[in-house]
Amino acid sequence: MKAALGYASVAFGAGAAVVGITALLAGLQLRDAFLLRFGRRCVYAVLIAALAAAGVMEWALISHDFSLRYVAENNSTGTPLLYTITGLWAALEGSILLWAVILGGYLTFVAAKFRKRDQDPLVAVALITGLAVALFFSALMLGPANPFRELSTAPFDGRGPNPLLQNHVLMAFHPPILYLGYVGFTVPFMFGIAALVTGRFGEGWLSDTRRTTLVAWGFLTLGIILGAWWSYEVLGWGGFWAWDPVENASFLPWLTATAFIHSVIVQERRGMLRVWNLSLVIATFCLTILGTFLTRSGVIDSVHAFTQSDIGPWLLTFFGVVAATGIGLVAWRGDKLRAPGRIDSAVSRESAFLMNNLLFAALAFVVLLGTVFPLIAEALRGSRLSVGEPYFDRMATPIGLALLFLMAAAPALPWRATSGEVVRNRLLVPAWIGGLTMLGAVILGARGLAEILAYGLGAFATAGIVRQFVLGIRGRRRALGESRAVALGRATRSNPRLYGGLVVHFGVVLIAVVLAASSAYGANRDVTLKKGESATVSGYTVTFLGSHTSRSSQKTTISADIKVEKGGRVLGTYAPAISTYPNSTEGIGTPSVHTGLVDDLYLTLVSSPGAQRAITLGVRVNPLIVWLWIGGGFMALGTILALAPRLRRRPRSIPSDDLAPRPLADADPDHREPDTHGPDEREPDHREPDHREGVPV
Amino acid sequence: MIKRWGAWIALALVVVVALTVVLWPNGSQSAAARAHDLETQFKCPECEGLSVADSQAPTSRAIRADIKRRIKAGQSDGQIRQAYVDTYGESILLTPQDSGVSLLVWILPIVVLALGATGIVLVLRRNRDEPHLHATEADERLVEREHRDG
Amino acid sequence: MKHPARIAALAVALVVIVFGVVLALNVGSDPQEDAKQSNLVGKAAPSFDLPNLAGGRVTLADIAGKSAIVNFWNHWCIPCQQEAPALESFYAEHKDDPDFAMIGIVRDDTTGDVKAYVKKRGVGWTIALDPSSVAALDFGTRGQPETYAISPSGVVAAAKYGPMSTTELERFLAAARANA
DSSP states (O other): OOOOOOHHHHHHHHHHHHHHHHHHHHHHTOOOHHHHHHHHHHHHHHHHHHHHHHHHHHHHHHHHHBBBBBHHHHHOOTSHHHHHHHGSSHHHHHHHHHHHHHHHHHHHHHHHHHHHHHHHHHHHHHHHHHHHHHHHHHHHHHHHTTTTTSSSSOOOSSOOOOGGSSSOGGGGGHHHHHHHHHHHHHHHHHHHHHHHHHHHHHHHHHHHHHHHHHHHHHHHHHHHHHHHIIIIIOOOOSSSSOHHHHHHHHHHHHHHHHHHHHHHHHHHHHHHOOHHHHHHHHHHHHHHHHHHHHHHHHHSOOOOOOOTHHHHHHHHHHHHHHHHHHHHHHHHHGGGGGOOOOOOOSSSSSHHHHHHHHHHHHHHHHHHHHHHHHHHHHHHHHHOOOOHHHHHHHHHHHHHHHHHHHHGGGGGGGGSSHHHHHHHHHHHHHHHHHHHHHHHHHTTTOHHHHHHHHHHHHHHHHHHHHHHHHHHHHHHHHHHOHHHHHHHHHHHHHHHHHHHHHHHHHHHHHHHHHHHHHHOOEEEEEEETTTEEEEETTTEEEEEEEEEEEEEESSSEEEEEEEEETTEEEEEEEEOEEEETTTSSEEEEOEEEEEESSSOOOEEEEEEEOTTOOEEEEEEEEEEEEEHHHHHHHHHHHHHHHHOOOOOSSOOOOOOOOOOOOOOOOTTTSOOTTTTOOOTHHHHHHHHHTSSSTOOO | OOHHHHHHHHHHHHHHHHHHHHSSOOOOOOOOHHHHHHHHHBBTTTTSOTTTTTTHHHHHHHHHHHHHHHTTOOOOOOHHHHHHHHHHHHGGGOOSSTTTTTHHHHHHHHHHHHHHHHHHHHHHHHOOOOOOOOOOHHHHHHHHHHHHHH | OOSSHHHHHHHHHHHHHHHHHHHHHHOOOOHHHHHHHHHHHHSSSOOEEEEESSSSEEEEGTTTTTTEEHHHHOOSHHHHHHHHHHHHHHHHHHHHTTEEEEEEEEESSOOOHHHHHHHHHOOSEEEOTTOOOOHHHHTTOOOEEEEEOOTTSBEEEEEEEEEOOOHHHHHHHHHHHHHH
């Protein structure tokens, strides 16, 4: 009964999408207000259908209904409640269902936000595009990826989820947060297509979707960081990023989305790069589909690879259709989009953003090429080769360092043009801080070229960030006499995008420093210990106290108690373990980590006590890892800040949420429109005494 | 001139000193460092995507021991790599070699980067060559409307 | 340049099409299966020189001129235990054939455990010990159990990673013979 209910919900959602698309198309053709409104409301039905289907699935999981194949394969009576609930996204079909739910959510948000604008063709076409995507995912669930497929005879007990998916609470967070990012990029894509189709090329679509894009980007960033954390804390190999195809699949849209977030600022300010931005938005969405194809179709070897299914050709076809539509629209309309603005000088914020985009695009190309190259090589010469970490590290490092440099230098560049002198003066102190940091690192013993460049550029960038904050505070104190704390608060709230961006950049600097250090330092040794024996690695002393076995309905775990000491002080007892699950022959290792500010001690149980009662313990010392998570925290914080509404100094006669197309009379040069201009540095600049030599400010 | 550039010249010297220290050839790597380098280049045959350096699988540990043995026996990095390629096939190397089809994976990104950089330079140059016209009030308003909604 | 956006779009379209074709061709493949194919099939078997349980040595020369099955295993790996009955009945079938040889090479195991296992199950074929996995690496093994068929002329005729059935063992033997 549940299967029929679930399948019917999915079918209802597909039907609602079809009805919605038809109504909107007809409404556009006939200019019928009722049809347009009705079509918009169909979006709500799509969300309800998806929620209903997900609800039925959760019901089936929690009640251990093994007549459903998905439940039999991903759940068992011994599975704890948390992992029963997360079983919704533990395998292919369920993850498509999760995608449908989140997509329904985003579409509903769009439909609700634009309810006063549903007569606008831009909104209508955007909704049509969004509903078409929803229709595709519903079709997947009605066809090859049906989560509600039944078994002819229900087994007594299910197989349970993959062991790796039921031994850490992160399973509840990482996939949904990642999807909130991934799926969110459908929204700017919808509006980009709508802008191309309707010929409304101005910045209207940008401001309409700016916040949603940033929210999606923030979630994707957080999802990737959580994935790295999972890799580190759960998988047990001691690293956090392996350039695995699935990791790359999430990284690719992040790269193009980051490029978009930056180049959008240029479009808002100067009206330039329109075609490029539309292409980026389409590419980002295409990459989410391509990434899903790569990880779901089984064409590429990966730790994350889901069971192979027939879904591959569908996803590839959809990718082809989306790419063809996007490229076709750009080819058709692209040349009419030529911007009125010009780049005046090579030393300007615009050209810095161009460089930024070039580097991100190049990095995305490298990651994409490396991920699919094994397939290309096989097509060209028959035998497969591997492309792994050494390749990606070698290619990504110079690009990453160049991006660090831009991050440091670009905020000091004004828009349009400037004298080299102004830039030099602004950058002198931060550059010196960077140079001295480099020298200091070398004096302290660092010998890697990329490493010291990362430290130096990171310090350079941080000094630049601090400088921006100082200028902002100083400007307000001089003009308004506020105290430092109040000035800081008001400065950030009057320009949240700038300061939020700076906080995100600081998080990136922290991550870059960790990447640099982890490649150069760290220890990795296997030690064999009998009970009571100790070993010392990099200053940490580990002593094997004893092992014990625990059994539960979910798994059997052998863990070893290890006493950890450093510098004579006892840090605690840690217990790396190996667990075996009833339906799997391999043991799943669980590492035990002592986290410190300077480094982590990472313990794994390589082999359980054998005949000699000795264990083999993997001991790794990983430098600075905690700063990765702290850096991720800063990135999240900065994103939240950037999303905050601006504190206005003057009351506006036009409320900022009114998005109706403005008649020309409103184009008052004194009225700053909410998101189309970023005043950022203009005030502090005028107050800088060093802006021009000898000229009174 | 020195006054304007002095601070920057001094900074450049500091950076050059740091770089020189780092890049100064300091003799061959220790055997342990060589072993670790090689280990990061081989893929663990029984895992999915991990390198021999990172994996705890029995085959990986056997390969790590074998690499140390070969280094001790005096084999060069190239010889060790070739021995493994002969036995396991090219897919055991995590970095494509620089010959044949594999060359593409190294060259294409550089080509793309060069194309992109050229494009940007051309755009900058073209903009500089175009004359800056003076716009009238009516022109400004027209531009503003184009901005808003095409 | 007229219509730069159009030209760029078409260039991108071309790349995407090539890319899509490559991906489409690969949709049916399974890289994990591919990865398990041995690289040595058709090449000369690597030579080895290992101690056996009785205290003597076992070398490649010992199976020269015979059709041989070489099986890498150890006593604790579960698929090895699964294929043990098939190996035993296969050996019983062919042990009297003078042109047949079978060697089991043990890796990642202790001599004491191996001896006990061999005695308990009455393993009849030659068992060689490879504690440092030298032969295992020379043969390009990916784990255990892994089985190779070697022709009388010393060429690897077939290889498989995973537990064997008697049918597969027979096929291996036939392949070794055919490759003479």
